[in-house]
Amino acid sequence: MDLVVASLEAWDGVWRRNQHLVAELLRRDPALRVLFVEPATDPLHTVLGAGPPRRGRGLRPAPQLEGVGPDALWLLEPTKWLPRRVDRHLDERWARQVLRAVRTLGMTDPLLWVNDPAGAMLVEATTWPSFYDVTDDWTLADRPAAELERVTAQEHVLLTRCDEVVVCSPALAASKGGDRPTTLIRNGVDTAAYAVPHRRPLDLPSAPVAVYVGTLHRDRLDVELCEATARALAGAACLVLVGPDALPAEEHARLAEAGVVLLGARPSAEVPAYVQHADVLVVPHVVTPFTDSLDPIKLYEYQASGRLVVSTPVAGFRDxxxxxxxxxxGERFVAAVVGAVTRHVGSTPGEQGDAERARQWDWSRRVDELEQVIGRLRPSARRA
Structure with a gap:
């Protein structure tokens, strides 16, 4: 079987839902081939200040994965040459790049897995069996009106025309399942990675640490709360943020000035060490309709570590x-973190972990559920 994945995330060292699920599907089925479509590069945007410009790497074989054949996984990184307001046919161009890659690989009737709402263009342009995997409600994000209008229109196509709709949280099941059935497949954790002790990372400060692991983005992270927490911990401990940094330069500077240690992105294989060696794990998230739609992967990673957690009342953690x-x-978060650090400094990494309980959250369980969805979309099942 062939599978085309329109992903919101690149295939890189920071593994999220899509990478874990795709890798396990490939290990289970030696006959499976996957084209993983990454977000397009934006050279014009980067040259205006976000970094050195780079064109997309196009179609290429993925780095070798243990237990996966050399030609089973292909990556496609398109290039976005102009802003959407200038190139009104941007999405059509993107879809044509995907279709060319599909033809190059000799895929004739693949299954389409849409995570990026832009994949609606592929649903409209093909007759491929398809499912929409909703992991974030971008219609609730803080975005310009034109972008929200575009995403809403794309999602309407996906919800009405995809053969199946998968959601990662009960909130998404309620908001996206009003007119059609949905399948709930939550996020998970690599249980094996947290079942063994890891050495303390060399760049983790030696002082007691409150650690956050996740992408630093205004959609989720409460920057002001991080500043207040770091200042309250000063002299006794420090707040450490581990993950890709998507914050504006001004907010990054404010955090650093407040004493926050920003370590940047780390490969997924290294993340368990940061989690295990935290004195306290924290979730300083904003509470918004957007964050209420999420099923945070860090919930499962934090719980698998057996460390103490302090979180704002966001979906997943509050339940x-x-x-x-x-x-x-918010008003009690800082005091709760300070108190937790004071009480639990020096506890043995992972000593409170419950490996048996954590296995129920393993990504392999999520793939079991996903295989049922894929099974319903296979040609033989559709003909029956």
């Missing part, structure tokens, strides 16, 4: 049935 998770709204 966690776990004595190690403390939920504190």
């Amino acid at each position: 966690a049935d776990d004595p190690l998770v403390t939920v504190a709204p």
Whole structure:
């Protein structure tokens, strides 16, 4: 079987939902081939200040994965040459790049997995069996009106024309399943990676640390709360943020000035070490309709580590049935973190972990559920 994945994330060292699920599907099925479509590069945007310009790497074989054949996984990184307001046919050009790659690989009737709403263009342009995997409600994000209008229109196509709709959270099941059935497949964790002790990372400060792992983005991260937490910990501990940094330069500078240690992105294989060696794990997230739609991967990673967690009342954490998770709204969050660090400094990494409980969140369980969706979309199942 052939599978085309229109992903919101690149295939890189920071693995998220799509990479974990695709890799496990490939290991289970030696006959499966996957074209993984990454977000397009934007040379014009980068040359205006976000970094050195780079054109997309196009179609190429993926780095070798353990247990996966050399020609099973292909990556496509398109190039976005002009802003959408200038190139009104941008999405059509993107879709044509994907279709050319599909033809180059000899895929004749692939299954389409849409995570990026832009994939609506492929749903309209083909008769491929398809499913929409909703991991974020971008219609609720803080975006310009034109972008929200475009995403809303794309999602309408996906919800009405895809054969199946998969969601990662109960909130998304409620908001996207009003007119059609949905399948809930939550996020997960690489249980094996958290079942063994890891050495303390060399760049993790030696002082007691409150650690956050995740992408630094205004959609999720409460920058002001991070500043306040870092200042309250000063002299006794420090706040460490580990993950890709998508914050504006001004906010990055404010965090650094407040004493926050920003380590940047780390490969997924290294993340368990940062989580295990935290004195306290924190989730200083904003509470918005957008964050309420999420099923945070860090929920499962944090719980698998057995460390104490302090979170704002965001989806996932506020409903966690776990004595190690403390939920504190903004005005109490700082005090809760300071108190937790004071009480739990020096506890042995992972000593409170519950490996048996964590196995229920393993990505392999999520792939079991995803295979049922794919099974319903295979040609033999569709003919029956």
